[in-house]
Amino acid sequence: MDLFDYRAQKASAASKPLADRMRPKSLDEFVGQSHILGKEGLIRKAIEKDRIFSMILWGPPGCGKTTLARLIANETGSYFVHFSAVLSGVKEIRSVIEDAKNQQKLYQKSTILFVDEIHRFNKTQQDAFLHHVESGLITLIGATTENPSFEVIPPLLSRCRLIILNGLSSDNIAVIIDRALKDSERGLGKTGIVLDRDALSFLIHIAEGDARIALNNLEIAASLLIPEREPGKNNKTGHISLQVLEMALQKKALVYDKSGEEHFNLISAFHKSLRGSDPDAAIYWLERMLLAGENPLYIARRMVRFVSEDVGNADPYALGVALNAMEAFKFLGHPEGELALTQAAVYLATAPKSNSIYLSSNMVKKEIKSSGSQPVPLHIRNAPTRLMKEIGYGKDYRYAHDYKEGFTPQDYLPEKLRGRRYYSPTDRGYEKTIKQRLEKWRKLKKGSKPK
Numbered sequence: 001m002d003l004f005d006y007r008a009q010k011a012s013a014a015s016k017p018l019a020d021r022m023r024p025k026s027l028d029e030f031v032g033q034s035h036i037l038g039k040e041g042l043i044r045k046a047i048e049k050d051r052i053f054s055m056i057l058w059g060p061p062g063c064g065k066t067t068l069a070r071l072i073a074n075e076t077g078s079y080f081v082h083f084s085a086v087l088s089g090v091k092e093i094r095s096v097i098e099d100a101k102n103q104q105k106l107y108q109k110s111t112i113l114f115v116d117e118i119h120r121f122n123k124t125q126q127d128a129f130l131h132h133v134e135s136g137l138i139t140l141i142g143a144t145t146e147n148p149s150f151e152v153i154p155p156l157l158s159r160c161r162l163i164i165l166n167g168l169s170s171d172n173i174a175v176i177i178d179r180a181l182k183d184s185e186r187g188l189g190k191t192g193i194v195l196d197r198d199a200l201s202f203l204i205h206i207a208e209g210d211a212r213i214a215l216n217n218l219e220i221a222a223s224l225l226i227p228e229r230e231p232g233k234n235n236k237t238g239h240i241s242l243q244v245l246e247m248a249l250q251k252k253a254l255v256y257d258k259s260g261e262e263h264f265n266l267i268s269a270f271h272k273s274l275r276g277s278d279p280d281a282a283i284y285w286l287e288r289m290l291l292a293g294e295n296p297l298y299i300a301r302r303m304v305r306f307v308s309e310d311v312g313n314a315d316p317y318a319l320g321v322a323l324n325a326m327e328a329f330k331f332l333g334h335p336e337g338e339l340a341l342t343q344a345a346v347y348l349a350t351a352p353k354s355n356s357i358y359l360s361s362n363m364v365k366k367e368i369k370s371s372g373s374q375p376v377p378l379h380i381r382n383a384p385t386r387l388m389k390e391i392g393y394g395k396d397y398r399y400a401h402d403y404k405e406g407f408t409p410q411d412y413l414p415e416k417l418r419g420r421r422y423y424s425p426t427d428r429g430y431e432k433t434i435k436q437r438l439e440k441w442r443k444l445k446k447g448s449k450p451k
Helices: 003-016 042-048 065-076 089-107 123-135 154-160 172-183 196-208 210-222 240-248 259-274 279-291 296-314 320-334 338-350 358-371 386-390 430-446
Strands: 055-058 077-082 111-116 138-144 162-165
Touching: 003 138, 003 320, 042 065, 055 065, 065 077, 065 111, 077 089, 077 172, 089 123, 089 138, 123 138, 123 154, 172 210, 196 210, 196 240, 210 240, 259 279, 259 296, 259 338, 279 296, 279 338, 296 320, 296 338, 296 358, 296 430, 320 338
Parallel strands: 055 138, 055 162, 077 111, 111 138
Antiparallel strands: none
């Protein structure tokens, strides 16, 4: 390589985004995912023994799926092909298969085919891999943010090991940011930039476990402080303060304090506004959290929990509304998906309320701790064998559908607990109908001899 080529290569590397430059070059540099990359981790063991298998990496954005696939290829000396499910089709797949055959025949190299966003492949495209994955010609590593059970065809999924990656923790993100600030070759070490503590906390918070977002935001903020390079002058800069970070990201830090108290205060205010049937307050606290950079999916999960705790069967449709809002946000993302969360919040705030499900669940848990594991009554036990039938399993069981209105008086609780009432529906919403139905059945049962 001559001097011109070296300078061109160096300039090209420097022009890459910080997130790309800071990609780990070895497993020891990799941050997070200790459950698979620790000393006894499945992937580390497979690499050490050179027994890499086809796998689907399932995890949120920025958790290291692409980086891990590259490291596996580097550590095993395999021929690596990066394949985008968005840009490629069956024609490109055939080309990759031919390349894999040549690598095996001419260089005795195995091929690792990394398919980014494998969930975007249709059935025909996924089918094209099957034979070659099964034969071992290629080791397939697919990456997806979507549940593979729904997005990857069963025959392909059965030939791959599912590896679940977790979102990076706050400590993980802190380590990644610190490395980027100190690394003089690939990072910002030569700039002398220092990140103020409150700015670091905000940067970690809005990254939401995504290393790429953290590094991209750090680079944007740093670009406001790094002056044009002037020969002979000290080009080191100062601190990235919270104010600089807010200006760079155009996001106000209405954010939670270091102890996390404000985070819990806001979600508590939101939950209590929903419970108190105040849609105006619910929208206000929802927007406060979104503008502060709270993970919208966390808010969505709390609404799903709220439904079962505070709405219950008073409105059986409420759970579907909350779940649909969560799926809508996953589908649309920021900012369009936020409106679905607002719609759900208004619906839940104005829905009839009941905590009967919550109370009954707690009562049953307390009962089980108190009375222990009571035996299942014989008449409702499963009786798949002749011996079980002979000793009374399933004897005198009444099949409800054989009776008028699909109901017949019969006991289902253990003998020592007969007559216990855990679920007490309210007179609000649909629970009023449930209450009337139960009262009718309980009267019939009371006048009948228990079996």
